[in-house]
Amino acid sequence: MENNTLTRRRASNKNEETCRENYHQLTIFQRFGLQRFLYEVLAPLALMIIVPLSTMLIWHACEKYQGSLTSLFQSYSTWKDLLYAITLNQWKGSLFSLYVIAGYFVWAIIVTLYLPGDVYYGPITDKGNKPDYKNNGFQFFLITLFTFLGLSVYLEYINMSVTTICDRYGEFMFVLNVFSLLFCLFLYFKGKYMPSTSDNGTSGNPVFDYYWGVELYPRIGKLDLKLITNCRWGMMVWALVVLLFWMKSLKTFGFIDSHFVTTILIISYLTKFFWWESGYMKTIDISVDRAGFYLCYGCLCFVPLFYALPSIYLAYHPVVLGWKLSTLICLIGFLSLYVNYDADRQRYLARETDGNCLIWNRQPRVVRAKYVLLNGKQSENILLASGYWGLSRHFHYLPELCLAFSWCTTAAFENLMPYLYFIFLAILLFHRSIRDDTKCFNKYGKYWIQYRELVPYKIIPYLY
Numbered sequence: 001m002e003n004n005t006l007t008r009r010r011a012s013n014k015n016e017e018t019c020r021e022n023y024h025q026l027t028i029f030q031r032f033g034l035q036r037f038l039y040e041v042l043a044p045l046a047l048m049i050i051v052p053l054s055t056m057l058i059w060h061a062c063e064k065y066q067g068s069l070t071s072l073f074q075s076y077s078t079w080k081d082l083l084y085a086i087t088l089n090q091w092k093g094s095l096f097s098l099y100v101i102a103g104y105f106v107w108a109i110i111v112t113l114y115l116p117g118d119v120y121y122g123p124i125t126d127k128g129n130k131p132d133y134k135n136n137g138f139q140f141f142l143i144t145l146f147t148f149l150g151l152s153v154y155l156e157y158i159n160m161s162v163t164t165i166c167d168r169y170g171e172f173m174f175v176l177n178v179f180s181l182l183f184c185l186f187l188y189f190k191g192k193y194m195p196s197t198s199d200n201g202t203s204g205n206p207v208f209d210y211y212w213g214v215e216l217y218p219r220i221g222k223l224d225l226k227l228i229t230n231c232r233w234g235m236m237v238w239a240l241v242v243l244l245f246w247m248k249s250l251k252t253f254g255f256i257d258s259h260f261v262t263t264i265l266i267i268s269y270l271t272k273f274f275w276w277e278s279g280y281m282k283t284i285d286i287s288v289d290r291a292g293f294y295l296c297y298g299c300l301c302f303v304p305l306f307y308a309l310p311s312i313y314l315a316y317h318p319v320v321l322g323w324k325l326s327t328l329i330c331l332i333g334f335l336s337l338y339v340n341y342d343a344d345r346q347r348y349l350a351r352e353t354d355g356n357c358l359i360w361n362r363q364p365r366v367v368r369a370k371y372v373l374l375n376g377k378q379s380e381n382i383l384l385a386s387g388y389w390g391l392s393r394h395f396h397y398l399p400e401l402c403l404a405f406s407w408c409t410t411a412a413f414e415n416l417m418p419y420l421y422f423i424f425l426a427i428l429l430f431h432r433s434i435r436d437d438t439k440c441f442n443k444y445g446k447y448w449i450q451y452r453e454l455v456p457y458k459i460i461p462y463l464y
Contacts, residue, residue, distance in 0.1 A: 040203070040205055040207070040208045041205065041207050041208065044207055044208055044210075044211035044212075044293075045207060047211070047293075048181075048210075048211060048293055048297075051297070051302065052177045052181065052297075052301070053083075053086070053087075055173055055177065055301060055302060055305045055306065056086035056087060056090070056170070056173060056174065056177070057069065057072065057086055058305060058306070058309070058417070058420070059086075059169060059170055059173050059305055059312075060072060060085065060086050060170065061417065062309070062312050062313055062316060062417065063169070063170065063316065066316055066317050066415070067313050067316070067317060067415045067417035067418070068415065068417070069417075086170075087174065090170045090171050090173070090174035091171075091174060094171040094172075094174060094175050096168065096171065097165075097168065097171045097172040097174075097175040097176075098175050100165065100172065101172070101175060101176060101179060104233075104237070105228075105233070107144070108140075108144075108228060108232040108233060108236070109223060109228065109232075111140055111143060111144070112134075112136070112140060112223070112227070112228065112232055113222060113223060115134070115136035115139050115140055115143075116134075116136065117134040117135040117136030117139070118134070118135045119132050119133070119134060119135070120132070120133055120135050120278050120281075121133075122217075122281050122282055122286060122287060123282050123287045124373065124379060125197075125199050125216065125217075125287070125373075126199075126373055127197075127198045127199050127373070128198075128373050128377065129197045129198060129199055129217065131197075131217045131224070131281075133224060133227060133278070133281055135277070135278050137231060137274045137275075137277030137278070138274045138275050138277065140232065140236070140274070141236065141239075141270070141271065141274035144236055144240075145239065148162075148240055148243070149243075152247065161247075161251075162244060162247065163244060163247050163248040163251060165244055166244050166245055166247075166248040166315065167248075169312075173301070173304075173305060176300065176301045176304065177301050179300070180296070180297045180300040180301040181293075181297065183229075183296065183300065184210060184292060184293045184296055184297055185210065187213060187214070187215070187218060187225070187291050187292060187296060188206075188209060188210045188213075188214055188292065190214075190215070190218060191209075191213065191214025191215035191218060191290075191291070192209075192214050195214070195215050195218075196215060196217060196218055196219040197215070197216070197217050197219075199215065199216035199217055200214050200215040200216065201214065202214055209292070210292060210293060211292055211293045211294055212290055212292045212293075212294055213289070213290030213291045213292025213293075213294065213295065213296070214290065214291075214292070215290060215291050216287075216290050216291070217291075218291045225291060225296075226286055226291055226295075226296075227281070229291070229295075229296045229299045229300055230280075230285065230286070230295070230296075230299045231274075231277055231280070233299060233300055234298075234299030234300065234303040234304075235270055235273055235274070235299075235303070236270075236274075237303070237304045238266070238270065238303050238304060238307050238308055239266070239267060239270045241304050241305075241308040241311070241312075242262075242263055242266050242267065242308050242311045243263065243267070245308065245311045245312050245314070245315040246259055246260070246263040246311060246315070248315045249314060249315045249318065252315070253318045256314070256318045256319070256320065257320060257321050257322070257323070257326045258314055258318070258319040258320065258321045258326070258410035258411065258412075259311070259314040259315070259318065259410070260326075261321070261326050261329055261330055261333075261407070261410050262310050262311055262314060262407045262408075262410045262411075263311060264330070265329075265330070265333040265334075265337075265403065265406055265407040266308075266310075266311065266407055268333075268334070268337055269337055269403060272337060272340070272341055276341070276344055279344055279348060284432060284435065284436055284439070288435075288439060306420065306421055306424065307421055309417060309418055309420055309421050310407055310408050310410065310411055310418040310421065313411055313415070313417050313418040314410070314411055314418070317411070317414075317415070319410065319411055319412045321410060326410075329406050329409060329410060330406075332402065332406050333402075333403050333406035333407060335399075336399040336400070336402040336403035336406065337399070337403055339388070339399040340396055340399040340400050340403065342388070343387070343388040343389070343395055343396040343399070344396060346359050346384065346386075346387045346388060346389065347384050347389060350364055350366060350382055350384040350386075351381075351382045351384075354382065355368075355382055359384070359386045359387040360386070360387050362386065364384055364385070364386035364387065365384075365385040365386045365390065365454060366382050366383060366384055366385060366386075367382075367383040367385060367447055367450055367451045367454070368380055368381075368382065368383075368447075369381050369382075369383050369443075369444040369447035369448065369451070370444075370447065371443050371444055371445075371447075381444075383444075383447070383448075383451045385451060385454040385455050389455065390454070390455060391455075391457070391461040392455065392457040392458060392459050392460065392461050393433070393437070393451070393452070393455050393457065393458055393459075394429075394432075394433045394436065394458055394459045395459070395461075397429040397430075397432075397433065397459050398459055398460060400425070400429070401422070401425060401426055401429065404421065404422045404425050405422050408421060408422045429459070430459065430464075433458045433459055434458075437458065
């Protein structure tokens with residue numbers, strides 16, 4: 001079976017190369033057919049136009065219309081006026097935002113490169129590459145957080161404030177949109193002409209290649225670009241934006257319990273993320289998704305707005321919960337955070353000990369899934385079917401959703417805006433569970449079927 005799998009993969013690669021040679025001789029509909037044209041040209045183009053505009057619309061609604069998109073649309077007589085307000089009008093004074101973005105990127109790159117840390121490796125690819133990283137994410141998180149807080153205190157001392165960024169966040173988002181789109185273009189050309197590893201390739205369709213990406217692991221020297229975009233920018237800036245808008249709320253309204261609960265839960269979640277960053281670098285985001293608009297634009301521009309929406313909303317629309325409700329939401333959030341962490345810990349423990357450990361005081365059930373790389377070498381992975389991972393194949397998504405709902409529900413139920421992140425996350429994780437199942441079936445074959453028999457549910461035990 002393993003030889004047949006390798007033969008099929010090689011034949012598939014050869015067929016792909018042959019198709020690419022004749023690809024540019026065809027018209028666009030001959031190349032794709034209607035269905036492929038919709039999914040690989042029209043849908044990516046639509047997303048690459050709609051998503052950047054949506055980030056600006058959502059920010060404008062939060063800042064000017066208390067999170068109401070209905071009020072936003074009713075305030076403009078024409079689409080032209082609205083588009084001008086959320087795009088070109090934000091260009092004024094945007095040089096400040098450009099300096100902030102450039103300054104932080106320089107900080108992130110220098111600190112990432114020079115902070116010490118043990119070397120660890122990501123999953124081996126089908127082409128036999130094994131990416132290496134320096135385990136300094138948690139140190140980076142703490143140093144950046146305390147530097148930011150120190151800078152905040154210093155600026156207050158000289159009668160300035162970091163919350164100026166909040167007041168000019170429209171400019172910040174506009175510059176970040178432009179920068180992110182250009183950065184994805186850089187990734188496209190780099191992957192096409194100067195790939196870092198053999199894990200790269202084009203479809204012949206520049207629209208889809210820009211959207212999905214060309215390289216799996218783009219690097220410049222020792223600098224891993226996915227690590228920078230996803231972790232050092234996306235997740236770290238999420239934390240900084242949450243703190244910024246909490247500070248703005250403190251200045252405007254004083255201490256509001258709902259905003260404090262949301263802030264403490266998100267910062268706790270991100271602290272756990274950076275503590276476990278080496279685990280994230282082995283997930284489907286890194287090992288499957290290429291570096292293109294889909295992944296990198298999302299981390300560079302979508303995360304700093306969309307993921308921080310509950311905090312941004314509360315900065316303009318305060319909600320008082322009372323100590324009982326605040327405590328209850330905190331307890332549910334922290335319990336969800338612990339379960340999410342413990343699930344990751346169980347899987348890590350099983351793989352590090354080759355299954356020779358105790359999970360919930362019992363010897364774990366594991367499936368030793370063998371698979372063949374494209375270079376013909378055989379490899380093996382441990383699939384845990386005990387503990388949380390005996391309840392569902394992606395059980396860790398469930399507490400993550402509970403935690404996200406906890407920090408969204410502090411905004412009460414007057415407006416849908418603060419819940420957009422939770423809705424997006426639910427769609428993302430359920431879709432990811434399907435993608436991951438397909439990837440694992442293609443990779444492990446009969447071993448994945450065996451694992452599914454042991455653990456029949458995807459995310460929610462006994463339901464899904």
